[in-house]
Amino acid sequence: MKRQAHTLHIAITTLLLLFICAASNASAWPALPPKTVAQYENEIRAYFKQYEWDRGKQLLDKGIKEYPSSTQMNELMGEYYLHLKMYDNARYFLIRALQLFEGNDKARYMLVTVEEVTGNYSSAICYVNELLESEPYSRELWYKKASLYRLQGNDVEADRQLKRLMDIFPNDTLVRQKYRNRVEENYMKAGKQQNDESAVKSLRSLIDAVPGNPQYYIDLCNIYIRQGNKAAALSVAEEGIFRLRGNAILAKKKISILQDLHRYSEALSFVRDYERAYGAGLGNIKKYLEEEAARNAANNEPYMQQARLYESTKNPDALKYLTNISYTREYNEDALFYIKESLKRHPDDVRLLYMEYVVYRRMGYHSKAMTILKQAHEIAPDNDDVMSEISYNYMHEAVNLMNVGQYEEALPLLNFIIDNDTSTENLSSAINRKFTCLNKLERYTDALALLEKAGPGWVGDTTYVIRKAEMLAASGLNDKALATLEENQDLFDIHSAYEELATPYIKTLIEIGAVKKAYGVTKQLLAVNPNSKVGLMFQMTTCGMLHRDEEFLRTVRLAHRLYPNDVDIELKKIAVYNENGDYVSASYLLKNLMDTLPMNPAVVNAFSTTADLRAQAYMNTSHARQALAVLDSALFFDPLNKTLLYDKGLAYEKLRIYDSASLFQRHYTPSDMERDEATRRNNDLLYRSFDRNLQMYYQRSSFGNKSNLMGVAGMTYSQKDGNNVYGGGVNYAGRDGKEESTLYYSYFASGGTGVQLLGSWEHTWKKNFVSTLSGGWASRYFPQWQLNLTGTREAKNDYTVEMHVGYRRIITTYEDYEGWTTEKTNLWNVGAGVSKDLYPFLLNGRLDLLLHQKLCFNASLQGRYYPLEVKSTMLIAQAAAGTAPEAQVLDFGVGGDFNHMNTSVGLGCSHLITQNLNVTLMGSWQTFFTQTDVNTEITKANVVTSYINLFNLLLQLNLRF
Secondary structure, eight states: OHHHHHHHHHHHHHHHHHHHHHHHHTTTTTOOOOOOHHHHHHHHHHHHHTTOHHHHHHHHHHHHHHOTTOHHHHHHHHHHHHHTTOHHHHHHHHHHHHHHOTTOHHHHHHHHHHHHHTTOHHHHHHHHHHHHHHOTTOHHHHHHHHHHHHHHTOHHHHHHHHHHHHHHSTTOHHHHHHHHHHHHHHHHHHHHTTOHHHHHHHHHHHHHHOTTOHHHHHHHHHHHHHTTOHHHHHHHHHHHHHHTTSOHHHHHHHHHHHHHTTOHHHHHHHHHHHHHHHSOOOTTHHHHHHHHHHHHHHHTHHHHHHHHHHHHHOOHHHHHHHHHHHHHTTOHHHHHHHHHHHHHHOTTOHHHHHHHHHHHHHTTOHHHHHHHHHHHHHHOTTOHHHHHHHHHHHHHHHHHHHHTTOHHHHHHHHHHHHHHOOOHHHHHHHHHHHHHHHHHTTOHHHHHHHHHHHOHHHHOHHHHHHHHHHHHHHTTOHHHHHHHHHHTTTTSOOHHHHHHHHHHHHHHHHHTTOHHHHHHHHHHHHHHOTTOHHHHHHHHHHHHHTTOHHHHHHHHHHHHHHSTTOHHHHHHHHHHHHHTTOHHHHHHHHHHHHHHOTTOHHHHHHHHHHHHHHHHHHHHTTOHHHHHHHHHHHHHHOTTOHHHHHHHHHHHHHTTOHHHHHHHHTTSOOOTTTHHHHHHHHHHHHHHHOSEEEEEEEEEEEETTOOOEEEEEEEEEEEEETTEEEEEEEEEEEEOOOOSSSEEOOSOOSSEEEEEEEEEEEEEOSTTEEEEEEEEEESSSSOSEEEEEEEEEEOGGGEEEEEEEEEEEEEEEEEETTEEEEEEEEEEEEEEEEEEEETTEEEEEEEEEEEESEEEEEEEEEEEEOTTSSTTSEEEEEEEEESSOOHHHHHHTOOOOSSSOEEEEEEEEEEEOSSSEEEEEEEEEEEEEEEEEEEEETTEEEEEEEEEEEEEEEEEEEEEO
């Protein structure tokens, strides 16, 4: 007997191992090895290169389905859509290619094209910068970057890029020519606009880039001469003569400037030096200069006589004459000398100080000139000429500071003008600019104080009222600001100013939840301007939030009458409908808009938002197919909307189409904190998407007061095929023989092994109805025959209802005083169950009625908790009670009793280890009725009844692939 049992045990073990190997390799034997990413890539690129785009796309669809996380597949998909000029689709796949592999420069190059064509120049520049990190000496990339800045309207930065390119490639003729052409273009533009400052910068750049062109020096000299800065013009001419090795044109220009300055002797000296240095004459210029020098000497004879007189006698009248003449004739060096001589005699003479200031200003020494001007102001603060010059210089400096955002630095200069200048024009300008500085610095209280101190006279009545209202609003006194405007309705039309101040105020009130207050301010706005479009939109918003339905409809009709074709008004109505959950009305309005404006971004966005909200409502009521249809209609117009794509994945999850759910839910980009959770969720979806499931389990059982151990090992394999799931399995049980002489009434024979063969078929019907038919045969311990039919249906509000019916033929073997006795009993059961998804909890209740000689029942309750927001990881608690054991107890053949109370409790957990493997550990404690016959003599028997505890531990592995 023992030898037979041992042989059978070896045979069953061998069968189990063969079954596992066969199941794991069943699909591998007939299948060809899949293509690699590289194989797909090479074939697709070959098609694209031959312009066979459609054939390449067919292969690409297969490749990206097999390798959705391949940067090459996503890059090729982006290239395909770029070829079709479907730029939004191209951008999506190319960005995804970069996310999957940052080093994919092919995708970057194509993204540069996409962003340039669609006008997103800043994004294109970013991609060019990333490419330059790996290709810093690419001329084409530098040219592209410059052209993108040019398209963006940023000519300054574009020119800077060309200059940098020339610095990188100093000997490249083509680069230098491009840079020169651009700077010449800037110079010509500055000349037309009479912008001397820009023209000087451009000419300086041209001289640095092409130092051999004398015309650039000539043009720069002419600009300085026009500005009155002949010293700078003379310096430029001398620089050109030196760098161009005595260029005659520049030499003549220098002589011309010296002639204008009446410095004939210096000009003649330069001509002699030039002829000696360069061995070339300057024609008749030398003779002409000699004649002009003689003529000038004759004309200036009094000046020279007075100079000699002062040099010998220090005559005060001569000094006065020389000071005035040198100042008037702009003999700047002489003028400085004689002015200083005069100041020695009259150090506090404001007129002399002012003259010294003017001479230094002519010569370009602005810092020195300002020092002297301040000194003059300290001596004579009431001098209008001095004050006017200080105001002019301070105002110019303050404006420059304000232009670069240095408002704090500009304030002292403006304060000086306000405190000292009495000129109406200068004072008004300084007050206005100080107000601007205080406003920019957000010193609203100071700005308001300045405004009130200056009064309406300095800025005008209308400007005064508007600015006062603006400062009150900026200080948080919005109601007072609006009241200020209302008080001055007779002064000017306040409609525009009132709406401008009321708009941000109403927005803020809505954002902080003060909707009633926002409604009141909106009414004020409409009282001032009944036709205000902004006011009407705000009234629709606040009426909708306050559920003032009648007023909302009146406002809608009024807005539609005033603005019959205004998209903003229609979109506002749609937004209010969405806020109130009336997605049907919102969708009806959007349908009309989409018919007329299918490419309008705001309309498309509203259509997507409404569709998403409507789809979520469908999913909340277990209408996932309707949700999917709504989402698809929106994705037709907005194919790259990540929210729509993600929610489409949720709809597929509701429909248990897990592979599609995983694909679409990957469009969600998790934050760093969400990354682990997103990975778990994706693994969970992939786990549930696999069609093949190999389940292996082992249950160990022991009685509380007995040393006998019982075990059940088993394995099942199932495979999905369309709407069907086919499965089969085998269970194995081994039992110890009875060791004690005491008769023990049980459902177990005296020892040995038993095998059970199982099969199942599951089919998914319409309307979320799933039926399962299963059956089995066993040699011992398990039910000899069993057949079960189960139907499951998803209901509204996340309820699932189950009905089941079953048959089991149970064999009971026990030993009495007559020996071993075997009984065969037919067991029928019918039952129902209902579960409610209360995510992250799930509750399930079942009730079974069993016919075993008489009617029995079993009721159970199970609760699940999903701690990691995925349904493949859970904690399980369950309890059951009834006059019959649970179905699992009967199926595993581990004991139980009919017609008496059975109870059980259990705890367990299940966790997804990888996307293919799930592990479940479950412990349960059953208590059921038993009886013992104690025989001292065959004719005398005492029957002892009691309850016995049975402890079970189940380990289960689910491998899906």
